[in-house]
Amino acid sequence: MYFASDNCGPALPSVMQAVMDANDGYQPSYGDDALMGEVRALIRTQFEAPDAAVYLVATGTAANSLALSTLAQPWQTVFCTPLAHINTDECHAPEFFTGGSKLSLVGASDKMTPDQLRAAIERWTYGDVHVSQRGPVSLTQVTEMGHVYSLKELAALTGLAKTYRLPVHMDGARFANALAALECTPAEMTWRAGIDVLSFGGTKNGCMGVEAVIFFDPKHAWEFELRRKRAAHLFSKHRYLSAQMLGYLKDGTxxxxxxxxxxxxxxxxxxxxxxxxxxxxxxxxxxxxxxxxxxxxxxxxxxxxxxxxxxxxxxxxxxxxxxxxxxxxxxxxxxxxxxxxxxxxxx
Missing domain, CATH: 3.90.1150.10 (Aspartate Aminotransferase, domain 1)
Incomplete structure (x- = not known):
């Protein structure tokens, strides 16, 4: 009777088998393995995003922090809820990897509303050199209290962010659970709803330890690659990350x-x-x-x-x-x- 966390459960048989299958012979390193090509194609197909830039890291903290560091300048602030994982559970990793971007808390719970987001954004005067500049919005789906933003709620928040020309990140550690709850497509819950970059979780839903970072606009690709390497999150034997994600994605598992x-x-x-x-x-x-x-x-x-x-x-x-x-x-x-x-x- 183990209900402590979905981090504590076993890996899926399909994931373990994929890792075993990958453990044969030789493959190019650092993400140039053939399996990564399959992963990239599967994600692009399932998200209906043929130009998306897709990368793998081993932890959710790395996925969130490196994604945000690509979107945020050191003098900007990231808007998130007080209960967001990036605020409560990542030991200032987002601030560290962004080079000093602060977090501005929106609302008082696990979900934010457009009115709360607008108020938080307006607290920082645009163009005032003495204060933090407005930066990305980060939404968590599923939230830390087990709630799910509806597609309408997501669109309202991203639409508001766009009026301020702010990019939107989604912490999708439990993205698959949210998708199952809403019974929608991955595209509908991401880029069609205004999400710019997704931290796509695998670990909590049956992988050994792999998360994807998906940029729906590939203009961020090269900077992310540099930041991932500089942060020591580019795996040498990358095929074992690729294999996990492949075993996870195939056949709708x-x-x-x-x-x-x-x-x-x-x-x-x-x-x-x-x-x-x-x-x-x-x-x-x-x-x-x-x-x-x-x-x-x-x-x-x-x-x-x-x-x-x-x-x-x-x-x-x-x-x-x-x-x-x-x-x-x-x-x-x-x-x-x-x-x-x-x-x-x-x-």
Missing amino acids: WRQMAARANAACARLAAGLRDAPGAVLQNDPQANMIFATLPRAAHQRLHDAGAVYGLFAPLKGDDAKEALPMRLVCDWSITDDLIDRFLDILTA
Whole structure:
């Protein structure tokens, strides 16, 4: 019963097999391998973006930070929500790789609105040499609270950014889960909605460790290549990154696995709604649940071996005190594990 994070789950068999298949003979290094050509073609086809520049890195932090560093000047500010991964979980890597761009926080939650974004942009006076200059907007899809921007919401935010001539980055660590939730095409959720660059996640949805950076305007390609090399994120034996992404993309595996994780989350959420003392703190739209349970319920779950995010001390005298938790479903979670978890709650 492991619901701590989709980072903790196993890699997909198709990904592991692709890596094994790649481990035969010799291939050119540094991204010139034949597999990378296949990856690039698949992504361009699936995103309906024949001119897109496609690159691979091993971590989401590298994908986000290097993408933003390509879009932002050191004297600019990046607009994001307070809960954005680039603000809370990347140890100032975006600021480091951009050479000093600061982050301007928009709103107070995991999703921003056009009015909030406009207010944040207007706080920085255009052309005033004494202050940060306006830079990229970064949106997270799925958000850190398990919510999904609709296509209409994305278009409204990117449209506003364009009126200020600001590029838009999407942190898509759980991009596939959002796509499954919206039942749309990759193009509809990216360049057609006004996204300029996507950090396309693989690791959380069944890869060993690979993320793609996709620039829908290839004018950024050469600068990104230089920044990736300078940041020590250009793999020598690149074929093992390519192989992972190839095993992930082929036959629609990435979308199927995201849909499976979302369905598992929906099953778990439905059971939690009926569990004594359980209160959902978000409306789970993808594969993450935030909820509270009485301390006694948490203690039963922990005694039974359940693993998940618990944001308060397990030990305490008040058995009825509501303690906050996070549950994340990955592709490998089975109905039996979910039902066992729920049986413990209702015992």
